[in-house]
Amino acid sequence: MAKITLDKIRHRYGASSDTEQDFALKEIDAVWSDGGAYALLGPSGCGKTTLLNIISGLLTPTEGAVLFDDRDVTMTPTSERQIAQVFQFPVVYDTMTVYDNLAFPLRNRGVPEDQIRVRVHEIARMLDLESMLRRRAAKLSADGKQKISLGRGLVRADVNVIMFDEPLTVIDPHLKWLLRSKLKELHQQVGVTMIYVTHDQTEALTFADQVVVMYDGTVVQVGTPVDLFEKPMHTFVGHFIGSPGMNVLPCEMAAGEAIFAGTAVPTASSATDLKSAVLEVGVRPQFVRFDTGGFPVEIVKVDDLGRYRIVEVRREGHSIKMIADEDEKIPSENPRVSFEPEHTRIYADGWVVN
Amino acid sequence: MGIELRNVSKLIDGETHIYATDLTLQKGGFNVLLGTTLSGKTTLMRLMAGLERPTSGEVWFDGEDVTGVAVQKRSVAMVYQAFVNYPNLSVFDNIASPLRVARRPKAEIRERVEKISELLKLDSMLDRYPGELSGGQQQRTALARALVKNAALVLLDEPLANLDYKLREELRDELPKLFEDTGATVVYATSEPLEALMLGGFTAALHAGRVIQYGPTADIYRNPTSLLSARVFSDPPINTATVSKTEGRFALSEEISWPVPDAYANLADGAYTMGIRPHHLTLDESADNAVRISGTVLVAEISGSESVIHVNVHDNNWVSESHGVRPYEVGASAHLFMKVDRCLYFGGDGELLAS
Amino acid sequence: MSQKSPYQKAWYFVIPVVVLVAFNAVIPLMTVVNYSVQETFGDNVFFWEGMKWFEQVLHSERFHASLARQLAFTGMILVIEVPLGIAVALSMPRKGPWVSVCLVLMALPLLIPWNVVGAMWNIFALPEIGLLGRMVNGIGIDYNFTQQPVSAWMTTVAMDVWHWTSLVVLLAYAGLCSIPDAFYQAAKIDGASAWAVFRYIQLPKLKRVLTIAILLRFMDSFMIYTEPFVLTGGGPGNTTTFLSIDLVKIALGQFDLGPAAAMSLIYFLIVLLVCWVFYTLMMRNEDQ
Numbered sequence: 003m004a005k006i007t008l009d010k011i012r013h014r015y016g017a018s019s020d021t022e023q024d025f026a027l028k029e030i031d032a033v034w035s036d037g038g039a040y041a042l043l044g045p046s047g048c049g050k051t052t053l054l055n056i057i058s059g060l061l062t063p064t065e066g067a068v069l070f071d072d073r074d075v076t077m078t079p080t081s082e083r084q085i086a087q088v089f090q091f092p093v094v095y096d097t098m099t100v101y102d103n104l105a106f107p108l109r110n111r112g113v114p115e116d117q118i119r120v121r122v123h124e125i126a127r128m129l130d131l132e133s134m135l136r137r138r139a140a141k142l143s144a145d146g147k148q149k150i151s152l153g154r155g156l157v158r159a160d161v162n163v164i165m166f167d168e169p170l171t172v173i174d175p176h177l178k179w180l181l182r183s184k185l186k187e188l189h190q191q192v193g194v195t196m197i198y199v200t201h202d203q204t205e206a207l208t209f210a211d212q213v214v215v216m217y218d219g220t221v222v223q224v225g226t227p228v229d230l231f232e233k234p235m236h237t238f239v240g241h242f243i244g245s246p247g248m249n250v251l252p253c254e255m256a257a258g259e260a261i262f263a264g265t266a267v268p269t270a271s272s273a274t275d276l277k278s279a280v281l282e283v284g285v286r287p288q289f290v291r292f293d294t295g296g297f298p299v300e301i302v303k304v305d306d307l308g309r310y311r312i313v314e315v316r317r318e319g320h321s322i323k324m325i326a327d328e329d330e331k332i333p334s335e336n337p338r339v340s341f342e343p344e345h346t347r348i349y350a351d352g353w354v355v356n
Numbered sequence: 357m358g359i360e361l362r363n364v365s366k367l368i369d370g371e372t373h374i375y376a377t378d379l380t381l382q383k384g385g386f387n388v389l390l391g392t393t394l395s396g397k398t399t400l401m402r403l404m405a406g407l408e409r410p411t412s413g414e415v416w417f418d419g420e421d422v423t424g425v426a427v428q429k430r431s432v433a434m435v436y437q438a439f440v441n442y443p444n445l446s447v448f449d450n451i452a453s454p455l456r457v458a459r460r461p462k463a464e465i466r467e468r469v470e471k472i473s474e475l476l477k478l479d480s481m482l483d484r485y486p487g488e489l490s491g492g493q494q495q496r497t498a499l500a501r502a503l504v505k506n507a508a509l510v511l512l513d514e515p516l517a518n519l520d521y522k523l524r525e526e527l528r529d530e531l532p533k534l535f536e537d538t539g540a541t542v543v544y545a546t547s548e549p550l551e552a553l554m555l556g557g558f559t560a561a562l563h564a565g566r567v568i569q570y571g572p573t574a575d576i577y578r579n580p581t582s583l584l585s586a587r588v589f590s591d592p593p594i595n596t597a598t599v600s601k602t603e604g605r606f607a608l609s610e611e612i613s614w615p616v617p618d619a620y621a622n623l624a625d626g627a628y629t630m631g632i633r634p635h636h637l638t639l640d641e642s643a644d645n646a647v648r649i650s651g652t653v654l655v656a657e658i659s660g661s662e663s664v665i666h667v668n669v670h671d672n673n674w675v676s677e678s679h680g681v682r683p684y685e686v687g688a689s690a691h692l693f694m695k696v697d698r699c700l701y702f703g704g705d706g707e708l709l710a711s
Numbered sequence: 712m713s714q715k716s717p718y719q720k721a722w723y724f725v726i727p728v729v730v731l732v733a734f735n736a737v738i739p740l741m742t743v744v745n746y747s748v749q750e751t752f753g754d755n756v757f758f759w760e761g762m763k764w765f766e767q768v769l770h771s772e773r774f775h776a777s778l779a780r781q782l783a784f785t786g787m788i789l790v791i792e793v794p795l796g797i798a799v800a801l802s803m804p805r806k807g808p809w810v811s812v813c814l815v816l817m818a819l820p821l822l823i824p825w826n827v828v829g830a831m832w833n834i835f836a837l838p839e840i841g842l843l844g845r846m847v848n849g850i851g852i853d854y855n856f857t858q859q860p861v862s863a864w865m866t867t868v869a870m871d872v873w874h875w876t877s878l879v880v881l882l883a884y885a886g887l888c889s890i891p892d893a894f895y896q897a898a899k900i901d902g903a904s905a906w907a908v909f910r911y912i913q914l915p916k917l918k919r920v921l922t923i924a925i926l927l928r929f930m931d932s933f934m935i936y937t938e939p940f941v942l943t944g945g946g947p948g949n950t951t952t953f954l955s956i957d958l959v960k961i962a963l964g965q966f967d968l969g970p971a972a973a974m975s976l977i978y979f980l981i982v983l984l985v986c987w988v989f990y991t992l993m994m995r996n997e998d999q
Binding site: 045046047174175179182183186187190191201202203204207208209227228231241242244245246247286288305306307308309312328 | 392393490491520521522523525547548549550553554556573574577578591592633635654655656657658659661664666677681685686
Binding site: 060097 | 891893894896897899900901902903904907911912915916
């Protein structure tokens with residue numbers, strides 16, 4: 003177990019240059035405590051895999067330091083950092099049985115065979131692999147192979163952190179949720195720090211206690227799934243998390259209030275001196291309601307998704323999405339909507355105004 | 357008219373990939389083929405396109421028998437899961453390629469390519485090569501190439517599966533609008549029920565080479581004709597359990613039972629399979645007809661606004677979906693409320709019982 | 712009634728090839744079969760002999776001797792070239808500017824015409840004036856490949872290794888390059904030694920490629936003619952007379968068409984049999 007500190011990490015691939023654009027990671031400072039479940043969430047190209055490889059030692063950062071428990075490991079090779087990593091594509095040693103695969107890391111470290119047997123059986127039981135220990139690893143399905151990869155990480159007692167790089171990519175869609183729950187269950191059982199990299203918000207939000215949202219090489223927000231959902235600090239977080247994402251609508255300030263499409267919209271932000279920035283008001287579809295006291299809109303489209311419906315309404319050319327429950331009635335005449343004030347915020351240049 | 361499969365089946369190396377199927381897809385509409393991997397979606401699409409000949413049966417398009425017609429002679433466009441573009445042609449040339457094969461005049465080619473690329477937000481990248489583009493842009497190029505051809509039949513084989521989920525959402529929103537005006541018959545294969553629901557139109561649920569149900573999407577979701585159909589169309593999976601009917605009550609166990617709804621009053625006493633969707637099994641006590649059930653929590657998955665709790669109820673592993681954030685420890689006991697009037701009942705053969 | 716499938720038209724493209732192959736391969740082969748079961752004394756008069764030539768060849772001491780020599784030669788070069796090729800491929804860089812340099816260097820020996828290779832080594836190894844010959848004799852070893860059987864063998868083997876190891880290298884290198892980085896990274900994390908990485912990751916992934924390499928080298932070395940012929944002429948005496956050299960001597964030297972044809976067919980069948988056995992074994996291993 004270890005506390006992981008990232009101190010002013012910046013990384014650039016390829017030849018040296020001075021432009022900020024060439025840096026895959028622009029500046030990362032973070033402290034992650036022992037035993038937590040973290041997710042690095044962001045679109046392709048945001049730098050999350052680069053960051054993961056820097057933590058695991060497969061990459062040395064151009065600038066900055068990585069510390070495990072306040073010990074500088076930036077120059078320590080991977081095999082000595084006591085980490086485990088599960089990759090996107092299952093990595094198993096084809097010629098060995100499942101048992102030998104799981105025993106491999108322990109054998110390389112000279113652990114006696116009887117200890118190995120106990121440990122391998124324990125881990126295999128946790129992963130529901132016990133019945134397959136004698137099989138050739140190459141014969142298992144994709145999710146079985148990923149479990150073996152995971153098992154190789156868990157089997158070592160001295161592991162500081164286990165890292166996952168989009169591990170569910172090759173898993174059959176109808177098996178993904180099984181493996182997702184299994185990972186969560188494992189974390190609760192084993193208690194090792196786990197870092198999970200993904201571009202899928204469901205995976206990140208269901209797995210992690212704390213989610214690190216990244217965009218274009220920087221950390222945009224760190225928080226619990228609830229925080230990210232209810233209090234997005236940047237319009238990107240609002241847009242990226244949640245399906246559908248947050249509505250971001252242009253607004254103006256007048257007399258201390260936000261004005262959208264000619265109507266005053268009460269928000270949770272205390273609006274002070276906000277003249278020079280690009281102003282937007284953000285509210286999630288879940289917090290937009292049909293309200294006879296609200297402002298008039300026209301209903302453009304209703305998508306029936308079974309357990310809820312996504313209603314797209316329009317006001318003065320701006321499209322607003324809202325969620326209606328399965329049984330909720332959608333007014334057919336003169337629909338009016340309002341935003342819940344506690345969950346509506348003003349964003350200046352993308353950043354939230356508190 | 358649209359595309360019609362009459363008694364079409366396909367055997368490969370003695371194995372039946374598609375069982376004898378009759379299917380009529382609406383012209384000018386969005387048709388979704390929903391099923392897990394290996395359920396036959398791709399084979400069915402290839403049969404529709406003419407890339408494969410059916411072992412038996414006929415394929416009719418727009419009132420004509422096209423079974424033996426080579427794919428090059430049909431008006432078909434196809435987009436694949438892997439981003440398929442000509443790697444040594446620029447984006448412009450890629451999109452223009454079907455028009456060049458059809459020997460359209462240069463001016464027309466230029467005009468159509470520019471119009472389509474604007475629709476798909478590629479207009480600033482026309483002179484780049486596919487290798488330089490991101491995944492989403494490559495797939496847009498493939499879509500543009502399919503669109504520009506103005507084919508009467510457009511086949512999309514899980515085109516968004518390799519994209520980031522956010523990109524997937526955006527493209528999914530755009531797709532129906534893109535094809536709306538062309539009047540083409542669009543067939544879209546996917547393994548995610550949510551995608552089928554979002555795209556709307558009509559859906560054919562597939563399982564192991566058979567089309568088990570076809571109809572308007574929301575309809576199939578609400579009224580599955582069989583257990584299989586309910587399973588295919590459910591993510592997270594639908595909760596099932598065996599219930600026994602005695603006198604006027606359905607019983608899941610000694611403690612859990614509820615009165616039989618009128619519609620099923622004439623059923624014989626005995627064992628049946630019941631199904632209930634996860635979001636009808638919640639942690640919130642709601643007013644109507646909710647039966648209280650206790651279970652042991654296996655794992656709680658919290659996403660921003662929903663909580664998915666996996667519980668063990670009487671030896672069945674069930675999934676419950678509720679609004680809001682509800683943390684639960686593994687092994688804790690949870691009280692769930694099941695909306696019994698949303699229960700679906702299936703007979704021994706998996707067919708839906710009259711409701 | 713449906714139209715004829717367009718795929719059938721593709722067969723018309725194959726006709727020219729069929730004609731060429733028929734002329735250059737099938738008809739000559741049939742002629743050889745014809746000769747192998749007949750006897751001629753010239754003047755194009757043929758007498759049916761049946762299996763006589765086959766029996767004669769199979770029982771002849773000369774055939775056994777050259778077959779034994781051939782097998783020994785093939786065995787030796789496989790044992791040297793395959794491990795050496797893999798070792799060289801492992802030490803070649805996979806990324807960076809030196810990749811193209813290494814690839815070109817490796818390809819060079821393969822580009823030289825085979826009789827030129829033979830001539831090169833002939834001069835190179837001459838005991839009086841050749842670079843190698845002078846050097847080896849200079850260190851004190853008595854070396855003369857034109858007169859000593861052992862030296863002749865060693866020189867022939869060395870020449871083949873020099874000429875053909877590159878093929879194994881290039882094939883193995885291509886196989887190595889196709890292994891995703893993730894495997895090496897996982898091995899690092901698992902604390903595997905370099906030997907474990909070779910044994911559990913690289914070698915298994917190279918299996919397909921190695922099958923092809925071994926098959927190619929077996930076939931080519933079993934049929935080898937030009938290089939040893941130019942280098943030693945089959946000598947000293949007949950110590951480096953391999954199967955094909957012997958066959959040519961019989962056919963063109965002594966003009967014994969019958970036995971030569973029979974021997975050709977036996978030769979052909981041996982190669983076919985070994986390759987088929989080897990291939991089947993390898994493919995069955997894959998399926999397991």
